[in-house]
Amino acid sequence: MSTHFETQAIRTQLERSHFLEHSTPLYLTSSFVFEDAEDMRASFAEEKNRNLYSRFTNPNVSEFVTKMVSLEDAEDGYAFATGMAAIFSTFAALLESGDHILSCQSVFGSTHSLFTTYFPKWKIETTYFKADEVDQLELFLKKETKILYVETPTNPGLDVLDLDFLGAFAKKHNLVFIVDNCFATPYLQKPIQYGADLVIHSATKLIDGQGRVLGGVVVGKKELIRDIYLFSRNTGPAMSPFNAWVLSKSLETLAVRVEKHCENALKLASFLETKKEIKKVKYPFLVSHPQYDIAKKQMKQGGNIVVFELKGGLTSGSAFLNKIRMCSLSANLGDTRTIVTHPASTTHSKLSEEDRLAVGITDGLIRVSVGLEDINDIINDINQALEN
Numbered sequence: 600m601s602t603h604f605e606t607q608a609i610r611t612q613l614e615r616s617h618f619l620e621h622s623t624p625l626y627l628t629s630s631f632v633f634e635d636a637e638d639m640r641a642s643f644a645e646e647k648n649r650n651l652y653s654r655f656t657n658p659n660v661s662e663f664v665t666k667m668v669s670l671e672d673a674e675d676g677y678a679f680a681t682g683m684a685a686i687f688s689t690f691a692a693l694l695e696s697g698d699h700i701l702s703c704q705s706v707f708g709s710t711h712s713l714f715t716t717y718f719p720k721w722k723i724e725t726t727y728f729k730a731d732e733v734d735q736l737e738l739f740l741k742k743e744t745k746i747l748y749v750e751t752p753t754n755p756g757l758d759v760l761d762l763d764f765l766g767a768f769a770k771k772h773n774l775v776f777i778v779d780n781c782f783a784t785p786y787l788q789k790p791i792q793y794g795a796d797l798v799i800h801s802a803t804k805l806i807d808g809q810g811r812v813l814g815g816v817v818v819g820k821k822e823l824i825r826d827i828y829l830f831s832r833n834t835g836p837a838m839s840p841f842n843a844w845v846l847s848k849s850l851e852t853l854a855v856r857v858e859k860h861c862e863n864a865l866k867l868a869s870f871l872e873t874k875k876e877i878k879k880v881k882y883p884f885l886v887s888h889p890q891y892d893i894a895k896k897q898m899k900q901g902g903n904i905v906v907f908e909l910k911g912g913l914t915s916g917s918a919f920l921n922k923i924r925m926c927s928l929s930a931n932l933g934d935t936r937t938i939v940t941h942p943a944s945t946t947h948s949k950l951s952e953e954d955r956l957a958v959g960i961t962d963g964l965i966r967v968s969v970g971l972e973d974i975n976d977i978i979n980d981i982n983q984a985l986e987n
């Protein structure tokens with residue numbers, strides 16, 4: 600098999616059935632049949648590598664997982680109904696009561712809720728460090744610390760964390776290093792090359808890229824995935840065969856889509872830097888980004904998310920959103936359609952104002968998930984909303 604990204608994403612495919620189909624068919628079946636009693640016994644004893652029941656494995660799900668494993672340079676993986684199911688199941692499978700998580704404070708809103716509202720019920724504590732405190736991480740370690748968890752670039756602050764440094768830190772202190780790679784996709788960044796043990800994705804975002812299905816996936820070290828698999832086959836957060844079929848198709852165009860997303864995003868970010876209505880623009884591949892050098896080192900392009908801060912805070916934030924004509928007002932991201940969001944009143948509204956400010960979510964912060972429309976139309980829409 601070729602090791603080139605685009606070829607892996609397109610040519611990794613299930614064996615053909617006797618129909619010799621070109622495109623992989625959809626295997627909508629809850630279970631699989633056995634030849635006889637001995638086949639049944641041997642299959643359940645895992646003496647045979649085969650499908651038994653679609654809560655455990657399914658051919659379409661396996662094709663999607665196999666692609667993700669190869670694109671992330673991982674050993675094995677498991678797919679879930681949503682990104683949050685992937686995140687929750689990973690922690691639940693690997694942690695015990697009394698364990699401690701060390702996480703960057705800038706994490707997805709629902710991940711923050713897991714850490715602060717739900718895990719404490721099972722005596723699993725989390726300590727947050729800020730994106731600019733990476734060089735003081737030893738101060739946050741406890742003897743119970745088991746997992747180091749980060750997203751990079753972060754949502755929605757777009758801080759970039761040094762994966763090389765974090766990978767070495769996790770290795771030195773014997774931590775399981777987990778990266779939520781949702782904003783970058785394996786096309787832009789492969790955390791396993793920097794020492795990540797597990798990589799998590801919400802496949803709902805750029806992996807599908809067309810706003811159609813929910814999905815999640817975890818890939819990484821074989822023995823860790825084995826624990827996550829056993830936990831998940833008993834607790835039932837599995838991905839549906841239909842969603843896996845869609846997502847496996849989505850991966851065929853991941854490289855061309857993400858390349859174009861990034862080209863549009865850089866053009867929009869550069870344009871926004873010239874506007875007097877805007878206090879600050881943040882995009883990993885703008886020279887003005889505080890971690891521009893790290894972004895250049897570990898990412899192929901800057902991603903499709905651009906954030907900016909309007910002068911005038913909350914009132915100018917909602918006035919801006921109300922003037923948008925073409926772009927969608929939605930909480931999703933990574934779609935072909937450009938989406939404009941106001942994190943303070945939507946995705947991060949559950950955080951206290953203090954917690955929001957700590958991760959850079961000011962009242963005037965606008966997040967743009969730059970889509971694949973003609974860049975002139977995207978710029979014109981945002982520009983008329985700014986000027987009006």
Ligand SMILES: *Cc1c(COP(=O)(O)O)cnc(C)c1O
Binds near residue numbers: 681683781782803804
């Ligand atoms: C959307 C998102 C998630 C959660 O994924 P769902 O598929 O919505 O459950 C997790 N992490 C990040 C960074 C996300 O953007």
